[in-house]
Amino acid sequence: MIETRYLSKVYNDLVALDKLSLTIDRGDIYGFIGPNGAGKTTTIKILATLLRPTSGQAFVCGYSVNGEAKQIRRKIGYVPDEFGIYEDMTVLEYLEFFAALYELGLAERKRVIRDVLELTDLSYKENAQVDSLSRGMRQRLALARVLLHDPEVLLLDEPASGLDPRARIEIRELLKELRNMGKTILISSHILSELRELCNKVGIIEKGKLLFSGPIEEILEQVRAHDVIQVQVREAPEQARQLLIDHDLVKRAEVLSEDGWLEVQIDDAAEDHSFVPALLVEHRFRLLRVREQEIDLEDAFMKVTKGVVG
Amino acid sequence: MSGFAFGGGFGVPVFVRELLAQARRTRTYALQTVFLGLLVLALIPLWPASSAASGAAIADQGRLIFEWGGYLQVLLLTLLAPAVTANAIVEEKEKNTLDLLLLTSAGPFAIVWGKFFSRLFGLAFLLFLSLPILFALLTLGGIGSDAILVEFVILIAYSILGAGLGIFLSTILPGVTQALITGYVLLSALLAAPAIAIGLGFWQTRAGTFPLLAAELSPLYDVVYLFQTSKFVATESFPRSWWVAPLWTSVAGLALVMLSGAVLPLAHRIERALSLRRFLDAFDRVVFLLLRFRWRALLRLLRQRPLESDDAAPVEHRHVGTQNPIYWMETCVNTIGRNRYWWRVNLALLVALLASYLLFHALLPDSLADVTLHRYMVATLTGILVLLSTVIAATTVSREREDGTLVLMASTPLDCRTYVQGKVRGIARNIVFLSALPFIHAAIWILAGVIHPLTFVYLLVSIPFAVVAQITQGIFVSLMQPTTPRAIIAALILISFQAVLPFVCCLPTFNLPLTSYYLVEPASGLGSLQQIAGAQGNYLAVLFVALLFSAGTQVGYTLVVYSLIRSGFDRYIGRAY
Numbered sequence: 001m002i003e004t005r006y007l008s009k010v011y012n013d014l015v016a017l018d019k020l021s022l023t024i025d026r027g028d029i030y031g032f033i034g035p036n037g038a039g040k041t042t043t044i045k046i047l048a049t050l051l052r053p054t055s056g057q058a059f060v061c062g063y064s065v066n067g068e069a070k071q072i073r074r075k076i077g078y079v080p081d082e083f084g085i086y087e088d089m090t091v092l093e094y095l096e097f098f099a100a101l102y103e104l105g106l107a108e109r110k111r112v113i114r115d116v117l118e119l120t121d122l123s124y125k126e127n128a129q130v131d132s133l134s135r136g137m138r139q140r141l142a143l144a145r146v147l148l149h150d151p152e153v154l155l156l157d158e159p160a161s162g163l164d165p166r167a168r169i170e171i172r173e174l175l176k177e178l179r180n181m182g183k184t185i186l187i188s189s190h191i192l193s194e195l196r197e198l199c200n201k202v203g204i205i206e207k208g209k210l211l212f213s214g215p216i217e218e219i220l221e222q223v224r225a226h227d228v229i230q231v232q233v234r235e236a237p238e239q240a241r242q243l244l245i246d247h248d249l250v251k252r253a254e255v256l257s258e259d260g261w262l263e264v265q266i267d268d269a270a271e272d273h274s275f276v277p278a279l280l281v282e283h284r285f286r287l288l289r290v291r292e293q294e295i296d297l298e299d300a301f302m303k304v305t306k307g308v309v310g
Numbered sequence: 311m312s313g314f315a316f317g318g319g320f321g322v323p324v325f326v327r328e329l330l331a332q333a334r335r336t337r338t339y340a341l342q343t344v345f346l347g348l349l350v351l352a353l354i355p356l357w358p359a360s361s362a363a364s365g366a367a368i369a370d371q372g373r374l375i376f377e378w379g380g381y382l383q384v385l386l387l388t389l390l391a392p393a394v395t396a397n398a399i400v401e402e403k404e405k406n407t408l409d410l411l412l413l414t415s416a417g418p419f420a421i422v423w424g425k426f427f428s429r430l431f432g433l434a435f436l437l438f439l440s441l442p443i444l445f446a447l448l449t450l451g452g453i454g455s456d457a458i459l460v461e462f463v464i465l466i467a468y469s470i471l472g473a474g475l476g477i478f479l480s481t482i483l484p485g486v487t488q489a490l491i492t493g494y495v496l497l498s499a500l501l502a503a504p505a506i507a508i509g510l511g512f513w514q515t516r517a518g519t520f521p522l523l524a525a526e527l528s529p530l531y532d533v534v535y536l537f538q539t540s541k542f543v544a545t546e547s548f549p550r551s552w553w554v555a556p557l558w559t560s561v562a563g564l565a566l567v568m569l570s571g572a573v574l575p576l577a578h579r580i581e582r583a584l585s586l587r588r589f590l591d592a593f594d595r596v597v598f599l600l601l602r603f604r605w606r607a608l609l610r611l612l613r614q615r616p617l618e619s620d621d622a623a624p625v626e627h628r629h630v631g632t633q634n635p636i637y638w639m640e641t642c643v644n645t646i647g648r649n650r651y652w653w654r655v656n657l658a659l660l661v662a663l664l665a666s667y668l669l670f671h672a673l674l675p676d677s678l679a680d681v682t683l684h685r686y687m688v689a690t691l692t693g694i695l696v697l698l699s700t701v702i703a704a705t706t707v708s709r710e711r712e713d714g715t716l717v718l719m720a721s722t723p724l725d726c727r728t729y730v731q732g733k734v735r736g737i738a739r740n741i742v743f744l745s746a747l748p749f750i751h752a753a754i755w756i757l758a759g760v761i762h763p764l765t766f767v768y769l770l771v772s773i774p775f776a777v778v779a780q781i782t783q784g785i786f787v788s789l790m791q792p793t794t795p796r797a798i799i800a801a802l803i804l805i806s807f808q809a810v811l812p813f814v815c816c817l818p819t820f821n822l823p824l825t826s827y828y829l830v831e832p833a834s835g836l837g838s839l840q841q842i843a844g845a846q847g848n849y850l851a852v853l854f855v856a857l858l859f860s861a862g863t864q865v866g867y868t869l870v871v872y873s874l875i876r877s878g879f880d881r882y883i884g885r886a887y
């Protein structure tokens with residue numbers, strides 16, 4: 001649905017995007033993560049045909065941004081990182097205005113507006129002035145606006161920035177609904193935890209370079225420390241530690257807590273970590289649980305941007 | 311006290327900050343170039359050809375150049391002084407940095423003085439730039455260096471007034487546009503005050519002379535006084551009281567800055583008190599009471615407090631329907647279209663027009679029967695129309711850009727034709743009553759048998775095309791300029807340029823007021839047309855050709871401007887392609 005090839009953007013002498021190549025398939029929810037100034041907005045603007053790339057290619061729904069911008073505009077819904085203020089316009093008027101810009105017929109307009117208002121839970125605000133809405137409501141209204149023409153692709157630039165936790169959750173639930181409707185969504189953010197639940201793919205960008213792009217499990221897999229596991233024994237963790245440390249394939253073992261958790265680092269020579277529980281059981285330790293080290297997107301992000309993973 | 315009033319060392323830190331900010335802007339240099347360019351351009355036709363014979367003729371020519379250069383500089387200062395000061399405080403208010411500034415140790419006076427001096431410095435610098443040109447005139451003879459210095463003092467003092475007024479308006483008014491327009495109106499009123507007073511017969515003077523008060527009041531007339539001294543005081547050859555106008559204008563300018571400093575801490579409150587909405591609200595009530603006098607309604611109105619009535623206003627949904635959405639936006643939501651009171655403003659204009667007849671009748675009993683007055687009236691009405699349509703159009707796109715709504719539109723499939731058509735039609739509809747005023751005036755006086763019915767035909771053909779051309783031009787300027795003040799200034803420069811076109815080449819059609827002046831005909835016969843056509847000429851044929859030419863050039867100009875808009879439309883609204 002979205003594809004970029006060696007996409008570059010140079011402002012004067014600042015390289016904002018450096019040969020960015022990424023692929024987003026139909027139905028993907030792609031989380032675009034990066035620190036401030038990484039080039040997220042630049043990428044999204046190029047895809048929304050609002051900015052011309054210095055070099056490289058980008059395709060949205062099979063149309064090239066170089067030359068088929070018109071077709072792209074009908075297929076996408078773009079939410080910029082700032083909400084444009086309309087004075088003296090009600091929610092309903094706002095939506096009607098944009099529906100008219102998208103050239104929807106009168107009957108269709110009415111139906112669609114009712115639908116998007118319902119979807120975004122704004123029906124009760126339809127007569128409110130747009131500039132009187134709270135930030136969260138404005139974001140929902142912005143989403144309602146881009147859903148009017150039933151676009152295949154949504155380009156959302158930090159839709160949850162500046163929102164309180166409750167509003168963020170509301171937006172997230174809304175985006176989940178859109179995901180279930182089969183939209184392809186590119187969403188940029190620096191709040192990683194919310195992408196974890198929402199996205200099936202992520203791209204990590206820093207200083208204009210794409211450091212990682214792919215399924216979310218894959219990046220978690222990549223940064224996951226395979227050689228560290230944690231085990232919990234019912235009693236005598238200290239003895240268990242002694243036992244493990246004496247094993248050839250164990251590099252390190254530590255007691256983590258009172259309730260019997262141990263962290264075990266395994267030598268690279270080991271095929272996998274299955275020998276650890278086996279060993280403990282063999283020596284009559286009562287094994288409660290085995291788990292791989294917890295790792296989340298935040299750690300992955302830190303590791304990737306620090307160059308831990310290539 | 312005075313130490314406090316002047317703030318920390320006349321606001322030097324603010325001054326330096328502002329000056330540095332200005333130096334970094336290309337606008338500053340563009341303005342200087344435009345100023346000098348216009349000055350030189352306007353003076354070139356007057357410059358004596360090298361073959362010109364007698365020294366006396368050359369000296370006369372030098373004097374003439376100097377004189378007209380002086381008028382032009384007064385006019386350019388009138389244009390520039392509000393333009394460079396209007397955003398000074400408004401900007402801080404809008405960005406909410408005013409409170410931060412006020413919290414610093416600098417204090418309100420340092421802020422206004424710093425801003426004032428940096429602006430004044432810019433204007434004075436422009437005047438200095440023009441000095442070499444003026445001194446070059448010395449070589450032609452005919453004027454002395456003392457005249458140059460006097461003129462310079464008059465201009466500097468006028469800049470002080472202009473900049474001081476601009477700062478003051480920027481302090482008390484809520485928006486750049488309001489500050490700008492109020493500034494223009496007040497300065498123009500000051501310059502033209504003697505002309506108005508004489509024209510209305512308040513000052514009785516012998517033909518071709520002026521009262522000294524005119525020169526003391528208006529800097530423009532002070533320049534006239536400098537060159538045509540004997541028309542003011544018959545016994546003087548060099549103006550003895552030239553210093554009155556510079557003295558009071560500079561003192562008034564400084565006083566206005568002082569006043570701005572005093573009210574700066576209250577800026578937000580004053581701004582609210584002066585907001586247009588309040589004023590129109592009050593106007594609305596008066597009209598309402600006059601139109602539909604009912605006790606219960608009156609009581610209800612009196613019990614309501616202004617702001618409450620605004621909140622409680624029932625929401626009436628304005629359907630976009632099958633209209634062009636841009637047209638809908640322009641007529642239902644934007645600036646004037648949004649203004650529910652606009653028709654009442656129009657009503658007030660009509661009343662003012664009719665009242666002016668009474669005034670003329672009272673002051674100059676025979677003038678209403680004289681076609682000259684009607685020439686002036688129609689020219690003034692069309693002038694207002696041209697000015698307003700351009701300025702309204704010039705603010706429309708940059709406003710959207712500043713509000714961040716343009717980018718939303720840019721990401722939709724909206725095309726150039728829908729956009730421009732919607733804007734032109736919308737703005738035209740908003741000022742339709744204003745456009746009707748010249749017709750109303752003409753119709754009344756045609757019926758009264760003072761002006762010729764053909765005048766109506768002329769207006770019918772020329773006004774609609776001219777209005778559309780002006781609006782299109784305003785939209786173009788607005789698309790090209792990133793901010794509202796810049797768009798307004800660019801539009802005004804463009805209009806001024808078009809206004810002088812008839813004088814330098816044969817393009818009178820671009821100056822609607824001027825053509826209106828000439829083509830309003832006396833009922834007794836076709837005056838100026840007959841002159842153009844010559845004694846035996848067929849003036850109906852001349853009229854026909856003139857109308858065709860007028861309409862043709864306006865249509866052609868509109869098409870050219872539109873194609874310019876179309877060729878860069880995507881770029882202007884912030885699309886890549």
Ligand SMILES: Nc1ncnc2c1ncn2[C@@H]1O[C@H](COP(=O)(O)OP(=O)(O)OP(=O)(O)O)[C@@H](O)[C@H]1O
Pocket residue numbers: 011012014016034035036037038039040041042043081
């Ligand atoms: N119009 C411009 N002119 C010059 N440089 C620009 C322009 N727009 C963006 N940049 C630069 O390009 C780089 C990328 O900016 P971009 O807005 O894409 O970052 P971002 O990832 O969206 O950041 P944020 O998280 O803060 O929104 C930044 O270094 C920025 O300073």
Ligand SMILES: [Mg+2]
Pocket residue numbers: 040041042081157
């Ligand atoms: Mg951004």
